Amino acid sequence: MTIDVPEIRVVKSKSVACDGGEEDLGHPKVYLNMGDEGRVDCPYCDALFVLKDGPHDKGEATD
Ligand SMILES: [Zn+2]
Numbered sequence: 001m002t003i004d005v006p007e008i009r010v011v012k013s014k015s016v017a018c019d020g021g022e023e024d025l026g027h028p029k030v031y032l033n034m035g036d037e038g039r040v041d042c043p044y045c046d047a048l049f050v051l052k053d054g055p056h057d058k059g060e061a062t063d
Contacts, residue, residue: 007047010057016049018042 007021014034020026027044034040038054041047050056 007045008050009047010050010052012052014038014051016040018045018047018049020045021047 009016015031016034017029017031018027019029030042030044032040032042032049034049034051034054037056038051039056040049042049
């Protein structure tokens with residue numbers, strides 16, 4: 001456990017489901033909605049979902 005930088009996932013829908021992905025950090029699947037902000041992060045694993053072509057999609061994670 002040396003990485004605590006949020007994983008950024010660019011998705012095409014404002015509604016996303018997260019279950020922790022392939023990591024050992026798996027968690028119960030939760031559904032998240034970005035609303036108008038165009039981004040949301042998972043309260044379980046901190047993965048950051050960004051709406052493709054939305055206000056927070058910079059093409060690269062340089063934040
Ligand atoms: Zn998650």
